[in-house]
Amino acid sequence: MSDGVKKLRAAVIGLGVGEQHIKGYEQHPSCEVVALCDMDEAKLKEVGTRHPGLRLETDPNTILEDPSIDVVSIATYDDVHYEQIMSALNHGKQVFAEKPLVQTREHAQDIRATLRAHPELRLSSNLILRQSPRFLSVKKLCEEGVLGELIYMEADYESGRLHKITDGWRGKIDGYSGVFGGGVHVIDLLLWITGDDVVEVSAYGNAIASRGSGFQNNDQVVSLLKFKSGLIGKVVVSLGCVSPHFHPMNVFGTKATFRNTRECGLLVTSRDEQDAHERIMAPYPGVPKGVLIPNFIDSILGRAEPLVSEDDIFRAMAVCFAIETSHREGRPVTIQRI
Ligand SMILES: NC(=O)c1ccc[n+]([C@@H]2O[C@H](COP(=O)([O-])OP(=O)(O)OC[C@H]3O[C@@H](n4cnc5c(N)ncnc54)[C@H](O)[C@@H]3O)[C@@H](O)[C@H]2O)c1
Structure with missing residues (x-):
């Protein structure tokens, strides 16, 4: 990827702690952050100013449904993690989700089943x-x-x-x-x-x-x-x-x-x-x-075992x-x- 092949294109949704994910992606030579999203326009603008040149969106669906985005960080409020993670996975994206992954056992089971149906997709969580x-x-x-x-x-x-x-x-x-x-x-x-x-x-x-x-x-x-x-x-x-x-x-x-x-x-x-x-x-x-993110990218690329695996997340x-x-x-x- 860094050797002339296309870099993974990442986006971050939710720009509280999510802002710190940006650095994690930028530290990996095979990845670039292309878009930021927050439903709070003032917050989006403020963070966008600190990271110029990125696409800024207030509607997470424009990111989740965009086929040109490969990896997404979900760093929104806990009660929307499930729907955003499911949408990201169903649109073929690799997902780095803030903790807690979800709020119910049924939602966790749905995500696990979706991952089993899509072995090409990776999920990790910020158990820092x-x-x-x-x-x-x-x-x-x-x-x-x-x-x-x-x-x-x-x-x-x-x-x-x-x-x-x-x-x-x-x-x-x-x-x-x-x-x-x-x-x-x-x-x-x-x-x-x-x-x-x-x-x-x-x-x-x-x-x-x-x-x-x-x-x-x-x-x-x-x-x-x-x-x-x-x-x-x-x-x-x-x-x-x-x-x-x-x-x-x-x-x-x-x-x-x-x-x-x-x-x-x-x-x-x-x-x-x-x-x-x-x-x-x-x-x-x-x-x-953002320290776990470079390893997450390596795990997507098949270059490393994830430091926080899917099994680790569901066990916790x-x-x-x-x-x-x-x-x-x-x-x-x-x-x-x-
Ligand atoms: N891993 C850690 O150590 C750690 C630390 C803090 C927070 N978190 C987690 O990160 C998540 C966010 O917490 P925070 O402290 O950053 O909160 P925050 O309020 O500082 O930031 C969250 C941002 O997400 C935006 N947002 C919320 N729902 C949205 C939606 N549906 N679409 C678009 N934007 C949306 C909000 O406008 C806000 O700007 C939580 O799940 C929290 O548990 C993890």
Whole structure:
């Protein structure tokens, strides 16, 4: 492609975090961004000014139905991801979708079936924390056996951005879920680090922090996870906590413990409180939002395995759907693969 053959032509729909996708595409020599879309004309113009020379559209269908566009980023509100992803796939496009992929299990199943019917198409999602140097270092510690056999893992999504559900679009769309929108990041981390499967979840939630705001779902959810191997875990999603945005993580193994702190990771190898812990200075989060995109392009071109595969996305979403059912219905839920 870069050697004289046509480059892949990409477009980005939704220009909040989507603006950061542009750089990801531009970093790949076999890809060029040709169009941007946002239904908000002022936003479209503003972003278009920062990226001159691109076609600007307010109607996503003009992009989704355009046969000259090969790859599309879907970075719109969660409740339109499904229809836009399906339209893109049905028009033969490769799709890089923001998380959460969709909001219902049925929609996820439809997308999976469409992908199975079109093996030439690729789908990935922006589960960005996998590229955080801090979490890459935890995965390595686990793979090298430094932690021993894993006993227990917890990873939390502390949003620290209550205003996003009390004032922004997240509180206004149908079915917004902090588990889908934020929890998916740390659920994906647990699945990716362990290579294990979650088989059952049990979750509780409340909506104390957003009470009176009109937000329709729980803003605080705690989930217990049972893994296939016998490992157990916990995920907290807190949209209302009074604390800056952060992803706490503790991994207990038979030989050592990993803890994520704001300042550094800690490798704890002793039960003696006099002993010092090893500090892991790998940056956290330390990743720009478009960082997965060059690999996505390579995966389309058959030059690399995707860092976030279709199976990874559906595995994480299946756990999210089970957690959402569990805290809403107050019962343990067995994971149904998608
Ligand atoms: N991967 C990450 O770390 C990460 C971070 C932030 C947001 N996100 C996800 O990205 C998506 C967008 O969130 P955001 O924070 O960028 O929101 P945002 O409000 O900053 O930007 C979204 C943009 O999409 C536009 N838009 C919405 N629906 C549209 C439609 N149907 N057609 C055309 N334009 C449309 C809006 O006008 C807006 O400009 C969400 O799904 C969110 O969960 C992911």
